[in-house]
Amino acid sequence: MVVKERRTRKKTDEVVAVGKTPAPVVHQSAKQVASSSNYVFLIAKLIVTAISFVTRFHKLEFPNEVVFDEVHFGKFASHYLERKYFFDLHPPFAKLLLAFVGWMNNYNGAFKFENIGMVYPEDVPYVAYRLVSAWQGALVVPLVFSIMEQTGFSVAACTLSSLVVALDNAQILHSRLILLDSTLVFTFILSLYFYIRFLKSWRKPFTWGWTIWLALTGLSLSLVMSTKYVGLFAFLSVGSSVVCDLWRIADIRNGNSMRTVFRHFRTRAFYLILLPFFYFLIWFYIHFKVLTFSGPGDSFMSRRFQSTLAENPLTQQALEVHFYDRITIKSTANPSVFLHSHPDHYPRQYPDNRISSAGQQVTGYTHDDINNIWQLLPENDIPEAHRGRMPFVGRQAVRLYHPSTDSYLLTHDVASPNYSAYQEVTTVTGDEAVQRYNETLWDLEFVENPTGQAYTKVTTFRIRHPNTNAYLRQSDKTLPDWGFNQVDIHAPRNTDFGSSQIWTFDDIIDLEDRESRIPERDEESAGFGSMPFLFKYAELQDHMFRSNNNLVQDHPYNSWPKSWPLLRRGVSYWTKDQTKSQIYLMGNYFGWYLELVALMTFIVSVVADQLLQLRGIELFSVRARRKLYKTVSWFFGAWAFHYLPFFTMHRQLFLHHYLPAHVIASFVVGGMADIIFLQQETSESPRTVNKYMKVFTALTSIGMLLTFFWVAPLTYGWPLTPEQVRARQIGAVALHFNR
Structure with missing residues (x-):
């Protein structure tokens, strides 16, 4: 056989x-x-x-x-x-x-x-x-x-x-x-x-x-x-x-x-x-070579990616950011809020008997308001006559000055209203701002930045407090009536909360010569930013897999x-x-x-x-x-x-x-x-x-x-x-x- x-x-x-x-x-x-x-x-x-x-x-x-x-x-x-x-x-x-x-x-x-x-x-x-x-x-x-x-x-x-x-x-x-x-x-x-x-x-x-x-x-x-x-x-x-x-x-x-x-x-x-x-x-x-114009898929992509597309609404409104600009800062979370402060203060004591600093409130506000305006100052102030053209490139410490209340943004080791584990965010003014100068310094760590130069609408960053290693964050909670039911802003230490900790310059206020701040366009991409192909590919893959995994809702068939x-x-x-x-x-x-x-x-x-x-x-x-x-x-x-x-x-x-x-x-x-x-x-x-x-x-x-x-x-x-x-x-x- x-x-x-x-x-x-x-x-x-x-x-x-x-x-x-x-x-x-x-x-x-x-x-x-x-x-x-x-x-x-x-x-x-x-x-x-x-x-x-x-x-x-x-x-x-x-x-x-x-x-x-x-x-x-x-x-x-x-x-x-x-x-x-x-x-x-x-x-x-x-x-x-x-x-x-x-x-x-x-x-x-x-x-x-x-x-x-x-x-x-x-x-x-x-x-x-x-x-x-x-x-x-x-x-x-x-x-x-x-x-x-x-x-x-x-x-x-x-x-x-x-x-x-x-x-x-x-x-x-x-x-x-x-x-x-x-x-x-x-x-x-x-x-x-x-x-x-x-x-x-x-x-x-x-x-x-x-x-x-x-x-x-x-x-x-x-x-x-x-x-x-x-x-x-x-x-x-x-x-x-x-x-x-x-x-x-x-x-x-x-x-x-x-x-x-x-x-x-x-x-x-x-x-x-x-x-x-x-x-x-x-x-x-x-x-990527074919799709060079803004379209319905822009919102899925990062601001850096969008900056490479022609006719993108963000890039069309983008302006170079300089020191001493009066700016509005907006969260990238959904829904997003403006970084806001007003003359009212935190209550001295909360209902759970915790004690606050009773400092000036810093909140998130969803509407345009004069109290949304901040001024971007360098670490060491320069006399106005010698300031000249000072583009902000993100590698220097900054102070965020609030003109309407004449105060400076600060966070410290005091519990926030809604989260006892996170730091309160407030402002200080006058002699206290001088005494606590180092506590008013912030690092703006770029997350997305097309060219190294900071731009409104396009550049995103985390606002880090080097003195306590805490990051400014938009909360998912609102404040009580004493805070006008506005969004709670606090500063967690060493914790990544994604988009709720990422901010962008929304606009420059009272800019006399806006045309001088419009960035030059890249001839090849028709946008003004650049992004290597492999970076674009990696970002798109991430969004594709995330979106695919999110298709969990029921369907009739x-x-x-x-x-x-x-x-x-x-x-x-x-x-x-x-x-x-x-x-x-x-x-x-x-x-x-x-x-x-x-x-x-x-x-x-x-x-x-x-x-x-x-x-x-x-x-x-x-x-x-x-x-x-x-x-x-x-x-x-x-x-x-x-x-x-x-x-x-x-x-x-x-x-x-x-x-x-x-x-x-x-x-x-x-x-x-x-x-x-x-x-x-x-x-x-x-x-x-x-x-x-x-x-x-x-x-x-x-x-x-x-x-x-x-x-x-x-x-x-x-x-x-x-x-x-x-x-x-x-x-x-x-x-x-x-x-």
């Missing part, structure tokens, strides 16, 4: 995804079989590709209205074309691709895709935008077929897997709209195809062909990640195979020296990690991962009251449950095979077991990488997040069918199709086709009667016009 198994292994022409890849040994008879087999594969691939294109391109112009998240991604393309800065949770590649198509169609981006149901004007190339998704979605199907073919499965298995995707209504719907998911799925499946071609050239490492396939894998992986951050799962899917492959190469029994092992590791690290990250950065670099494989809940994309039409995200039930059965069959097969082997019983042939444990197990692992992580996420989740996993599960469908029906030791070719496989493929194809037409009205927006709508309400699916 062992001898027979070894001979069989030599005849095998399949390519496994991980582990030691057997080299094909083709005899004359096998070549003849392969010649006719290739023709059958080509015909089958053309048929499923034609189905894919027809289902995705059918009346792509309908509806001529904004559908679902076209309100976002169409709008982003318009912002690119107008070069106005916007903020989004996803990386820029797919959105830049849409903008490029708009630019090629001479579109100016005037339409803003504001609401679902808005009719597209004639000059908006919405069909061209949808074609981007349609082409990519259609090409996924032949790629699925080719991956199954390259990994050595039969033509029936290839056809079955590709039809699961070609006839899936959810995949079709997302391929017909201005969305990112088609780009995500296409680039991911493309990366799998390139990686499998790389594995097939394992006998010729470091050759041009081997290197090109590896480089293309890295490029396509970077495009996945540059479309959505869930593209990280694609890296995990391919990376798991890379680790196994390197483990095999490092095995001394394979005869590789340590120098060769290190060379393999170094080459893969370069093409699959370093270069993809470089490509990833390129799209952000283009993103929110669903959880446990319901996705069962297709229990979809998403309403578009409705039309006049015609009682709707577009609703719903997959092909037959295909989705076929995938679920295949996934469960894989798990049961592995468990059963392991248990039976303990008793010396061979459940599968050698060829079938090799496919089960190497190729199909890798597909199953990739499916798990694209599905299970969602159980750990606490943000909004929808059915369309399962689409990449759905495509991967189609490989398991074809793979398990091939293993169960075709893997006989006596087969002339591992790609021979017996009658059982033919019947199974035919029946499942008919089932998917019938289900596709049953769901199609919800995919394409065809009108349905209330009875027909109710017939399609399965599980938690809630359709419109059901009465």
Whole structure:
């Protein structure tokens, strides 16, 4: 039996995804079989590709209205074309691709895709935008077929897997709209195809062909990640195979020296990690180069970032700050307040019997007022005749003088009104200001400063009291009636409270020659500030991840991962009251449950095979077991990488997040069918199709086709009667016009 198994292994022409890849040994008879087999594969691939294109391109112009998240991604393309800065949770590649198509169609981006149901004007190339998704979605199907073919499965298995995707209504719907998911799925499946071609050239490492396939894998992986951050799962899917492959190469029994092992590791690290990250950065670099004007995304970014944008309201009002300027100082917290003081004093004793300094109150005030004005003085006062031009650059100690009460800002070791652990902030005047001179000194520590010179609106800073190492802070509490219910201002020591401790110069009061203080604009950025690319990238990443984690509010069509494989809940994309039409995200039930059965069959097969082997019983042939444990197990692992992580996420989740996993599960469908029906030791070719496989493929194809037409009205927006709508309400699916 062992001898027979070894001979069989030599005849095998399949390519496994991980582990030691057997080299094909083709005899004359096998070549003849392969010649006719290739023709059958080509015909089958053309048929499923034609189905894919027809289902995705059918009346792509309908509806001529904004559908679902076209309100976002169409709008982003318009912002690119107008070069106005916007903020989004996803990386820029797919959105830049849409903008490029708009630019090629001479579109100016005037339409803003504001609401679902808005009719597209004639000059908006919405069909061209949808074609981007349609082409990519259609090409996924032949790629699925080719991956199954390259990994050595039969033509029936290839056809079955590709039809699961070609006839899936959810995949079709997302391929017909201005969305990112088609780009995500296409680039991911493309990366799998390139990686499998790389594995097939394992006998010729470091050759041009081997290197090109590896480089293309890295490029396509970077495009996945540059479309959505869930593209990280694609890296995990391919990376798991890379680790196994390197483990095999490092095995001394394979005869590789340590120098060769290190060379393999170094080459893969370069093409699959370093270069993809470089490509990833390129799209952000283009993103920043295109978006140079102020736009709706400004408020998400720092003031330093905004200073690089042309026509930004903050930068247009920015003025150079000099010593002796009369200024207003404003917190950056939300809501923000002016630093304010007035002649009234803190009460000598609080209700809890704590004693205050009874000094002058310093508060936060939300309205313009003369008591918001402070004067910025240097540490050592200079006679007025010798002051001249003295720009404030933030590296000198300052005093904050309050003109309306003739006093100086100060904090000391006295408890604040609302927080006994934090210092009170007050002012001192007259002889006391002289005696306590050092206590009236402050350091303004810049947080964001575009050029080193301080500006109103743009420069932000913390106000630190060096004598006690306390920082001025806007409280989240207000004072009682004795403080006119204004915001409490206090000074915690050595504690970071974020934006509530960050301040900015809001305006310069009574400035005679404002034009002389307007900063010069940077010719390249059209703003007046500068910010290195990597700083911009790091800041944007921080805001993107924070915003993504904040998407926790409930949504009418929110669903959880446990319901996705069962297709229990979809998403309403578009409705039309006049015609009682709707577009609703719903997959092909037959295909989705076929995938679920295949996934469960894989798990049961592995468990059963392991248990039976303990008793010396061979459940599968050698060829079938090799496919089960190497190729199909890798597909199953990739499916798990694209599905299970969602159980750990606490943000909004929808059915369309399962689409990449759905495509991967189609490989398991074809793979398990091939293993169960075709893997006989006596087969002339591992790609021979017996009658059982033919019947199974035919029946499942008919089932998917019938289900596709049953769901199609919800995919394409065809009108349905209330009875027909109710017939399609399965599980938690809630359709419109059901009465």
